[in-house]
Amino acid sequence: MNCNTDCTCIEIRCKRCKRLLMKGVVKNVEIKCPKCGYIQMFEETKLIKNSR
Numbered sequence: 885m886n887c888n889t890d891c892t893c894i895e896i897r898c899k900r901c902k903r904l905l906m907k908g909v910v911k912n913v914e915i916k917c918p919k920c921g922y923i924q925m926f927e928e929t930k931l932i933k934n935s936r
């Protein structure tokens with residue numbers, strides 16, 4: 885990643901197959917993985933907590 889340390893930009897990966905789904909600032913999204921079809925929810929607060 886080319887982000888600064890205080891940036892909330894993060895990589896979103898499929899929980900099942902680890903495919904990179906998107907990259908950027910996330911609030912609350914539901915996304916379906918195009919590879920394995922797994923539908924998953926991502927929340928900003930949880931992601932920031934996990935990435936640090």
Ligand SMILES: [Zn+2]
Binds near residue numbers: 919920
């Ligand atoms: Zn997947």
